[in-house]
Amino acid sequence: MMILSRFAILAALLAFWEIASGRLIQEYLVSKPSKIAETFLDWVMDGSIFFHAGITAIEALAGFVLGALAGMVLGMVLGRAERLAELLNPFIMAFYSIPKIALAPLFIIWFGIGIEMKILLTGTIVFFLVFLNTYTGVRSVSPELINILRLMGANEGDALRKVVLPSAIVWVFTGLRLSVPYAMIGAIVGEMIAANRGLGYLLSHASSQFNTAGVFAALAAIIAMSVLMNTAVSVLAHAAMPWEKARQNREIAI
Amino acid sequence: MKLESAEAMSMASRHPEAVPKEELVRFEGVSKSFGALQAVHGVSLSVAEGEFITLVGPSGCGKSTLLNMTAGLFEPTEGRVTYRGELVRPYNRKVGYMTQSDHLLHWRTVERNIAVPLEIARMPRPQIRARVEELLELVGLAGFGASYPGELSGGMRKRCALARLLAYDPETLLFDEPFAALDAQLRLKMQMEIRRIVAKLNKTVLFVTHDLDEAVALADRCVVFAGRPGTIKEVLDIPLPRERDLFGIRHNADYVGMTARLWDEMAPAAAQCGG
Numbered sequence: 001m002m003i004l005s006r007f008a009i010l011a012a013l014l015a016f017w018e019i020a021s022g023r024l025i026q027e028y029l030v031s032k033p034s035k036i037a038e039t040f041l042d043w044v045m046d047g048s049i050f051f052h053a054g055i056t057a058i059e060a061l062a063g064f065v066l067g068a069l070a071g072m073v074l075g076m077v078l079g080r081a082e083r084l085a086e087l088l089n090p091f092i093m094a095f096y097s098i099p100k101i102a103l104a105p106l107f108i109i110w111f112g113i114g115i116e117m118k119i120l121l122t123g124t125i126v127f128f129l130v131f132l133n134t135y136t137g138v139r140s141v142s143p144e145l146i147n148i149l150r151l152m153g154a155n156e157g158d159a160l161r162k163v164v165l166p167s168a169i170v171w172v173f174t175g176l177r178l179s180v181p182y183a184m185i186g187a188i189v190g191e192m193i194a195a196n197r198g199l200g201y202l203l204s205h206a207s208s209q210f211n212t213a214g215v216f217a218a219l220a221a222i223i224a225m226s227v228l229m230n231t232a233v234s235v236l237a238h239a240a241m242p243w244e245k246a247r248q249n250r251e252i253a254i
Numbered sequence: 255m256k257l258e259s260a261e262a263m264s265m266a267s268r269h270p271e272a273v274p275k276e277e278l279v280r281f282e283g284v285s286k287s288f289g290a291l292q293a294v295h296g297v298s299l300s301v302a303e304g305e306f307i308t309l310v311g312p313s314g315c316g317k318s319t320l321l322n323m324t325a326g327l328f329e330p331t332e333g334r335v336t337y338r339g340e341l342v343r344p345y346n347r348k349v350g351y352m353t354q355s356d357h358l359l360h361w362r363t364v365e366r367n368i369a370v371p372l373e374i375a376r377m378p379r380p381q382i383r384a385r386v387e388e389l390l391e392l393v394g395l396a397g398f399g400a401s402y403p404g405e406l407s408g409g410m411r412k413r414c415a416l417a418r419l420l421a422y423d424p425e426t427l428l429f430d431e432p433f434a435a436l437d438a439q440l441r442l443k444m445q446m447e448i449r450r451i452v453a454k455l456n457k458t459v460l461f462v463t464h465d466l467d468e469a470v471a472l473a474d475r476c477v478v479f480a481g482r483p484g485t486i487k488e489v490l491d492i493p494l495p496r497e498r499d500l501f502g503i504r505h506n507a508d509y510v511g512m513t514a515r516l517w518d519e520m521a522p523a524a525a526q527c528g529g
Contacts (some may be wrong), residue, residue: 147359149326150345152371152422162370167362243361243402 031212032103040217055198059187063122071130079138100125113194122186130175137171173237275302292483293319308476310469316370317462321428350424354431356415358403365399369386372423393478409440429461446500448512466516
């Protein structure tokens with residue numbers, strides 16, 4: 001029922017768009033769904049969409065994985081090493097406060113305009129989100145709980161394996177979920193700044209030629225990829241945290 | 255003949271000090287300050303093996319501080335805390351601790367929560383399974399081993415925490431208002447379970463509560479706290495049999511008298527502590 005309603009809303013929007021275009025709004029501004037679909041199909045037929053999407057996917061995924069791994073490891077380490085975290089805090093916050101996109105010119109000097117620069121840009125953005133969430137997660141582990149385990153004879157290793165890591169997972173996944181759109185930003189903006197391939201390039205190229213249908217087709221591809229990545233992270237989260245599902249099934253008591 | 259021995263036994267249990275038992279925990283002139291705030295002042299108390307001691311008093315009067323020192327989580331500022339004659343050092347593994355929050359690992363099933371202390375003790379898997387099964391039975395959670403804590407009611411979570419506490423068989427159990435969050439009926443049920451299990455396993459118990467009824471109903475001896483900093487106001491011997499029916503006890507004249515007396519004592523202390 002829900003799905004049907006959603007399709008109905010989508011169909012209504014597209015129909016309105018199709019009819020309004022050229023009548024209420026000039027067509028070169030908004031194009032029209034039929035033309036966008038046509039452009040999209042052309043790209044599918046000649047395979048170019050897969051090529052560009054593949055490039056963007058590699059950049060976003062590689063950046064995502066590298067940034068997430070680095071963020072998790074550093075978050076865990078600093079979360080447990082209070083002194084070190086305090087020492088490094090101003091440096092981390094200073095680095096964090098830079099709009100990461102502003103690093104793109106530097107990365108271009110270092111790596112050129114290939115995919116390395118986009119991976120690094122994406123990785124930097126994802127790193128901070130995952131790092132801060134993991135750090136918060138590790139720090140929020142109840143010291144009371146650790147003490148209870150200590151009384152049971154647990155050493156630091158036991159406490160880490162049985163309490164700290166698993167309880168930080170929830171936070172890690174919060175960070176990962178937040179990171180998906182940002183990973184796409186890193187890859188797409190990187191391509192728009194300097195590239196000759198990828199969905200970001202496709203987008204800016206279509207725009208520079210006033211190919212409005214092309215712009216919308218590229219946006220559609222970007223949306224599709226984001227949804228796919230979001231779904232993948234959700235599936236992963238469900239597999240890694242089966243207890244969360246059990247919790248959702250329970251009635252809420254306030 | 256049989257009757258007589260039963261009588262003798264009940265007499266003995268009415269007066270635990272009549273039977274010499276080894277001293278387990280001893281507080282000698284213990285004071286504890288956190289910065290400028292003094293939590294406990296000049297507390298001396300001796301706890302014998304197998305005793306059920308309740309510590310009662312208004313919130314924030316240092317009762318939990320005494321439990322923490324018994325567990326070796328921190329040292330007294332003044333005085334000594336000894337366990338079996340030895341100075342308590344960090345992480346006194348002879349004790350198990352249960353707090354108001356059950357502190358279950360919500361990513362582990364009930365079974366695997368109970369298994370935590372056994373895993374820490376590096377017990378082989380088949381043995382762990384057998385022991386967990388036994389504990390589930392003991393606390394009345396048989397059949398719920400595969401559930402996650404998030405799926406359980408408050409009372410069942412307490413049972414699970416209790417099973418985990420008993421799993422590694424600590425000699426002394428420290429309870430810090432474990433049932434404060436439960437409703438009256440459930441609390442009574444859990445109190446009965448605690449008495450039953452503690453008697454069966456012959457554990458020594460230090461039980462912090464601010465519930466006067468609970469303090470009398472559960473205890474062999476009840477330590478009454480007052481003031482800020484917390485000081486012992488009085489230690490009451492509770493003249494109730496060791497085997498007691500916590501449900502019927504409400505009509506027992508001794509019980510009614512003791513709680514009434516406690517109420518009278520606590521009223522000024524409560525005003526002083528100011529919650």
